[in-house]
Amino acid sequence: MSGIQRIDKAHLESLARSRQPRVKGNRHLSAHLTALAACAVVLLPILSLGFVALSGSGDTWPHLIENVLPGSSLTTIYLLSLVAVATTIIGVAGAWLVVGFDFPLRKMLAWALVLPLAVPPYLAAYAFGEFFHYTGPVQGLVREIFGFQTIRDYWFPDIRSTPGAAFVLSCVLYPYVYLTTRIIFLMQGRNIADVARTLGARQAKVFWRVLLPVARPAIVAGVALVLMETINDIGAAEYLGVRTLTFSVYATWLNRGSLEGGAQIALLMLLLVVMLLAAEQWARRSQRFHTGRATHMRARPPRVRLRGFHAWLAVLATGLPVLAGFGIPLFVFGQYASRRLEQFSSPEVASAFANSIVTAAITALIAVMLALFLINAVRLCRSRTITASVRLASVGYALPGGILGLGLLFALARFDNGIDMLARQYWGFSTGLLLTGSAAAVIIACSIRFLALAEGAIRSGIEKLPANLDEAARSLGYTPRRSASRVLLPLLKPAILTAIVLVFVDTIKELSATILLRPFGFNTLATYVYENASRGVPEEGAVAAILIILTALVPVILLSRALARDREALM
Structure with a gap:
């Protein structure tokens, strides 16, 4: 009994110490400062853009209204509309088929539909530009079959057009819609569809009257992500000759030398992004309503087995998007790379690869560490101000790379010039460009943009832990810092590794911000491919393109394995 009394006494003393009042002004001060500082850094590019846009004389605005904005805005809206329709059709059809029906190769196609994300x-x-070119395999096959001799003998769709760009973007972005819709169909679709069929409804009526309304919030959320990626794109639009608002930002700044004009177009794009974010948030609220009333996933009726023509039609409908979005790029760049194997050891590719790896690794570490600090701040403070600051700090992922890069460039240039002026005035030497003249600017931009990825991955890991785990550690006398380092971090290792991989891969793929912020002579794999494509020789960047695809396959394979482990996807 004496031992038990000593344990109880020690336990009560630890509880008393943990409940002692603290000075409110100093309580978790570092957590507050970290969250507020992260929010300020993310908002810095936006504030900088606004300052530059309003600081001009306004001479370029009439030119923009008359010659640039009407055409670019209409082209952007037209492109977004085509991409939205195409990705909705491909993503929803693929999710409906692999979840509700059984046909040959269904198990493989259920996870292969995610591959274009790489x-x-x-x-x-x-790749599409080369594949559908006059000298490419498609038009060569057309001429051989029908006996055509020149391009004047037949008509072929032009890939270098707005519909062509929409086709290309849809082939690689539809997995966003497929994944969000597939989750809803898995959780609810087959059960309610089976109930509807027992009441005499046919397959088409079940889809249009039952499944589609249930999945509408998930579809809207997926399409919003697709459209934000479309707005962010610069490489595809420029190469295919589509003058979107993103392209106009670069053209106005670089070709006309108007920083104010580029900033003004960027702010207009930002307004469009805010509208998409509002639509996505609305869809998420509606989606929680539907998923919250989902039936149990284990009690699942069997899939409808397709036979004969309908079975192979389903194979074709789910297989063609994979072949187009992943097969064609892999085929084109793999064929070019096989003829240039010496480039794997060339100094240019080796330097671009090393720059990509170092930049991505540093960005991943910064983003993950900052995400851990922010999540810990929310956990400790439980303050609305801190929660709002963390949400604002995560909005960087919604910013197109061009907008983020342009705004950050202005801010960092002012910082460098200010430091240089102080050094000249007080110490008599020039510091030069500390941030804008180095890869640090690229790392800062990617850390801001991909912080949301790290925060989301780690937060999802925390949500899977018991809600009272932290309180249990505190009841044993652990301080908040010790509880985080000894209890939470070891349990969060899988989520942290996932966050590192996601940020690492997305940094390697990043192009829009890197083009603006990279120092002279500094190439990543993405900019190396971009430079060769801009010179009209994309085949010279094939090795770098293959390296990007292989690197990006890592999180896609992890996601595909997660889908394969889902028993509902395999039954």
Whole structure:
């Protein structure tokens, strides 16, 4: 009994110490400062853009209204509309088929439909441009079959057009819609569809009247992500000759030398992104309503077995998107790379590869560490101000790379010039460009943009842990810092590794911000491919393109394995 009394006494003393009042002004001060500082850094590019846009004389605005904005805005809206329709059709049809029906190769196609996520849009544009070119295999086959001699003898769709760009972007971006819709169909679709069929409804009526309304919030959320990626694109639009608002930002700044004009177009794009974010958030609220009333996933009726013509039609409908979005880029760049094996050891490719790896690794570490600090701040403070700051700090992923790069460039240039002026005035030497003249600017931009990926991955890991785990550690006398380092971090290792991989891969694929912020003579794999494509020789960047695709396959394979482990996907 004496031992038990000593344990109880020690336990009560630890509880008393943990409940002692603290000075409110100093309580978790570092957590507050970290969250507020992260929010300020993310908002810095936006504030910088606004300052530059309003600081001009306004001479370029009439030119923009008359000659640039009407055409670019209409082209952007037209492109977004085509991409939205195409990705919705491909993603929803694929999810409906693999979840509700049984046909040959269904198990393999259920995870293969995610593979196009490994191909950045600009690589897809270069590959499709070569594949459908006059000298490419498709038109060569057409001429051979029908006996045509020249391009004047037949008509062939032009891939270098707005519909062509929409086709290319849809082939690699539809997995966003497929994944969000597939989750809803898995959780609810087959059960309610089976109930509807028992009441005499046919397959088409079940889809249009039952499944589609249930999945509408998930479809809207997926399409919003697709459209934000479309707005972010610069490589595909430029290569295919589509003058979107993103392209106009670069053209106005670089060709006309108007920083103010580029900033003004960027702010207009930002307004469009805010509208898409609002639509995505609305869809998420509606989606929680539907999923919250999902029936149990284990009690699942069997899939409808397709036979004969309908079975192979389903194979074709789910297999063609994989072949187009992943097969064509892999075929084109693999064929070019096989003829240039010496480039794997060339100094240019080796330097671009090393720059990509170092930049991505540093960015991943910064983003993950900052995400851990922010999540810990929310956990400790439980303050609305801190929660709002963390949400604002995560909005960087919604910013197109061009907008983020342009705004950050202005801010970092002012910082470098200010430091240089102080050094000249007080110490008599010039510091030069500390941030804008180095890869640090690229790392800062990617850390801001991909912080949301790290925060989301780690937060999802925390949500899987018991809600009272932290309180249990505190009841044993652990301080908040010790509880985080000794209890939470070891349990969060899988989520942290996932966050590192996601940020690492997305940094390697990043092009829009890197083009603006990279120092002279500094190439990553993405900019190396972009430079060769801009010179009209995308085949010279084939080795770098293959390296990007192989690197990007890592998280896609992890996601595909997760889908394969889902028993509902295999039954």
